[in-house]
Amino acid sequence: MNHIGIDLAWTYKNETGICVLDNNGEVLHLESKVYTDDEIVHIVDRFSKEGAIVSIDAPIVVKNMTGSRDAERLLMRERIHGRRISLFVASRGYLIRNYGSIRGEVLANKIIDRNDRFKITYEIEKEMFGIIETFPSGICLSAFPEICPIKYKINRKIPFEETKLEMERIIDCFKKLENEENKVSSLVKHFNINIRELNKKEFKHIEDKIDAFLCAYSSYSIITGKTENRVYGNHEDGFIVLPFVRDMEENIN
Numbered sequence: 001m002n003h004i005g006i007d008l009a010w011t012y013k014n015e016t017g018i019c020v021l022d023n024n025g026e027v028l029h030l031e032s033k034v035y036t037d038d039e040i041v042h043i044v045d046r047f048s049k050e051g052a053i054v055s056i057d058a059p060i061v062v063k064n065m066t067g068s069r070d071a072e073r074l075l076m077r078e079r080i081h082g083r084r085i086s087l088f089v090a091s092r093g094y095l096i097r098n099y100g101s102i103r104g105e106v107l108a109n110k111i112i113d114r115n116d117r118f119k120i121t122y123e124i125e126k127e128m129f130g131i132i133e134t135f136p137s138g139i140c141l142s143a144f145p146e147i148c149p150i151k152y153k154i155n156r157k158i159p160f161e162e163t164k165l166e167m168e169r170i171i172d173c174f175k176k177l178e179n180e181e182n183k184v185s186s187l188v189k190h191f192n193i194n195i196r197e198l199n200k201k202e203f204k205h206i207e208d209k210i211d212a213f214l215c216a217y218s219s220y221s222i223i224t225g226k227t228e229n230r231v232y233g234n235h236e237d238g239f240i241v242l243p244f245v246r247d248m249e250e251n252i253n
Contacts, residue, residue, distance in 0.1 A: 001050060002050075003219045006040065008040075014034065015032045015208050018032070024185070044111050055216060056132070059090035061239065062091065062092050062095065066091050075232045085138055115129065117129040132218075134242065136210070142243055222243050
């Protein structure tokens with residue numbers, strides 16, 4: 001079984017990050033570029049011959065025309081390792097009006113059309129072919145609370161040089177994950193770059209790779225028992241899965 005993380009671009013002109021981890025934590029694929037849905041489906045098909053969990057950073061099940069889903073409301077009400085989190089609020093009306101479609105929904109359906117063994121489900125421990133919705137900021141907080149808050153994404157309210165320092169922090173976390181904790185392998189080589197020399201376009205390229213890895217890590221860590229599966233929402237109206245590290249939950253308030 002493999003674990004496929006997709007940091008899905010909202011539009012078809014922007015880069016999407018894709019990461020594939022095997023069940024031993026080895027990074028088999030990590031790239032960020034402009035993909036069509038069919039190209040993404042081809043990659044999923046290539047790496048799911050013996051099963052895969054596909055974790056997508058984008059709304060997949062969205063039934064509400066306006067407002068928010070229970071998934072978002074539940075998440076924003078909860079303290080995750082003592083911290084609140086904000087996230088994008090999804091509705092069909094907003095997504096279709098601003099982006100022309102609900103790309104996560106479209107992509108998930110195309111994956112299922114290619115291989116009908118796939119299903120949208122949060123019960124990934126029971127499935128060989130599953131699709132879930134997750135999101136990297138939540139994964140950082142639930143699986144790596146010791147580095148939070150972490151602000152490695154470009155934000156016009158934060159000086160770019162400060163954001164570069166934050167990206168260095170999360171990459172240091174990945175180095176520890178690979179070199180000290182031995183939970184993953186072949187990851188750090190993808191980030192052997194001088195972050196401080198990057199321009200914003202180059203930085204965003206690395207940011208998408210980081211998010212793709214975090215998405216893949218979510219199901220990998222759950223399936224291999226490194227984290228536990230926390231679900232917000234339901235199958236009918238939409239859900240978000242986060243991987244919760246157990247041993248720090250009682251220590252961080």
